Amino acid sequence: MLITRKVDFSASHVCRLPALSDEANRALFGAGANPRGHGHNYVLEVTVEGTPDSVTGMVMDMKFLKQILDREVVEIYDHRFLNHEIAPFDHVIPTPENIAIDIWNRLHPHLAGARARLHAVRVYETPDLYVDYFGEAA
Amino acid sequence: MIRVTRKYCFSASHRLHAPALSDARNRELYGKCNNPFGHGHNYELEVSVRGPLDVRLGRVLDIRLLDDLVRSQVLEPFEHRNLNEEVAEFRAVVPTSENLGREVIRRLKQNWEAVFPGRWPRLERVAIAETSRNRFEVLSHEID
Numbered sequence: 001m002l003i004t005r006k007v008d009f010s011a012s013h014v015c016r017l018p019a020l021s022d023e024a025n026r027a028l029f030g031a032g033a034n035p036r037g038h039g040h041n042y043v044l045e046v047t048v049e050g051t052p053d054s055v056t057g058m059v060m061d062m063k064f065l066k067q068i069l070d071r072e073v074v075e076i077y078d079h080r081f082l083n084h085e086i087a088p089f090d091h092v093i094p095t096p097e098n099i100a101i102d103i104w105n106r107l108h109p110h111l112a113g114a115r116a117r118l119h120a121v122r123v124y125e126t127p128d129l130y131v132d133y134f135g136e137a138a
Numbered sequence: 139m140i141r142v143t144r145k146y147c148f149s150a151s152h153r154l155h156a157p158a159l160s161d162a163r164n165r166e167l168y169g170k171c172n173n174p175f176g177h178g179h180n181y182e183l184e185v186s187v188r189g190p191l192d193v194r195l196g197r198v199l200d201i202r203l204l205d206d207l208v209r210s211q212v213l214e215p216f217e218h219r220n221l222n223e224e225v226a227e228f229r230a231v232v233p234t235s236e237n238l239g240r241e242v243i244r245r246l247k248q249n250w251e252a253v254f255p256g257r258w259p260r261l262e263r264v265a266i267a268e269t270s271r272n273r274f275e276v277l278s279h280e281i282d
Contacts, residue, residue, distance in 0.1 A: 015196070028195065030202060093196035097140050101191070128145040129201065138139060 002119055003059050004047045007069045009078035012039035013094040037081055042099070043124035044073060046107065050116035060116040072106045096125040100133040108135070141262060142198050143186040144205070148213050151178035152221040152233040176220060182267040183212065183242065189259030199259045207253050211245040235266045239276035242266070247278065 015032040016025040025033035032038070046069060050059035080086055082094040092098050100123045111118035124130040153176040154168040164172045171177065185208055189198040215225060221233040231237050242264045250261060261278040268274075 017194070028200075095196040097142070097191055097198055098196045100140065130143050131198075132141040132143070134139070 001052060001059055002047050002049055003062070003065075004045050005062060005065045005069060006043060006045045007066070007074050008041060008043045009074045010039060010041050011077050011080050011082050012037040013082040013089070014038070015093050015095055017093070037083070040125050042077070043130075044069070044103065045120075045122040045124075046103075046111075046118070047120040047122070048111055048116045049119035050113075053115065060113075065111075068107065068110050072110060073103055076106075096123045096129065096131045097133075099123050099125075100131050104133050104135060139188055140191055140198050141186050141188045142201070142259075143184050144201060144208070146183045146185070146208055146213060147180060148183065148217045149178060149180050150216050150219050150221050151176045152228070153177070154232055154234060155222075156232055176222065179268045181216075181238075182270075183208075184263075184265040185242075185246070186262045186264070187259045188262040199254065203253050207246065207249060211249055212242050235268050235272070235274040236276070239264050239266045239274050240281055243276055243278055243281040247281065 013032075014035060014037040015029040016035065017028070020028070022033070022035065046065070048060060048065065052059050077086060082089045082099070084090075086094075086102075088102065089098070092102075100121045103123065104118065104121045107121070108118050119134065121133045122130055123133075152171075153173065154171040155164050155174075156167070159167065185204065187199055187204060191198060219225060221228045221238070223229075225233075225241075227241050228237070231241075243261070246261050246264070263275055263277050265273050265275045
């Protein structure tokens with residue numbers, strides 16, 4: 001069974017390669033390359049796979065999942081300039097793809113139990129663009 | 139592998155009518171959607187692409203290339219059109235959301251290599267929502 005919890009955070013970022021000129025970055029990343037940065041209201045959906053406990057009827061306590069998401073992601077990412085304040089984005093471009101991978105890496109150690117396992121991380125950068133990451137194996 | 143999904147919108151009219159069936163049977167089958175004058179929707183289209191991360195650029199694809207492809211092959215031909223009368227494929231095929239999804243996949247696949255010549259990224263699926271109360275998903279591998 002799959003269960004999904006949604007949270008959001010707002011952050012700024014810039015998509016650029018420091019080795020390239022402003023012009024080359026603009027050609028590659030468009031408006032996202034503005035060196036001063038810009039921001040989004042990110043929406044994060046985290047899906048956990050598991051079997052409901054026969055007594056509680058729950059795969060995992062959603063309150064507990066929410067606490068993990070808040071502690072491991074929202075409190076770290078929210079209202080930050082990702083490139084300047086959050087590792088690994090000092091050297092990894094904070095595209096939605098890389099944000100999804102980083103969030104997976106942060107959550108995976110906490111969601112690897114026998115009953116409930118991290119299944120998917122979905123990051124909406126805007127309402128019309130999202131990425132799904134299912135871990136390295138998928 | 140990462141899956142990237144982009145949402146697009148277009149507005150169009152259509153009429154559901156199967157020429158092989160009688161008028162009475164069409165009315166019974168399609169109900170209001172069989173109205174001879176047609177009717178319209180604000181369609182929502184999702185296009186999902188799968189591929190490995192380009193580590194240097196931090197992305198699976200340049201989303202602008204997908205936007206251009208979808209715009210030229212789907213949005214421009216469909217936007218504010220009567221699908222039955224103005225999109226050739228729907229002269230003989232009922233423009234249900236199922237068939238619309240198939241046609242979108244066909245159009246994207248036919249032009250995919252010109253835009254994305256490598257092994258990756260690949261088109262994975264499209265989803266069509268005629269209204270917010272329904273969604274029709276077609277996987278790329280279902281369509282030749």
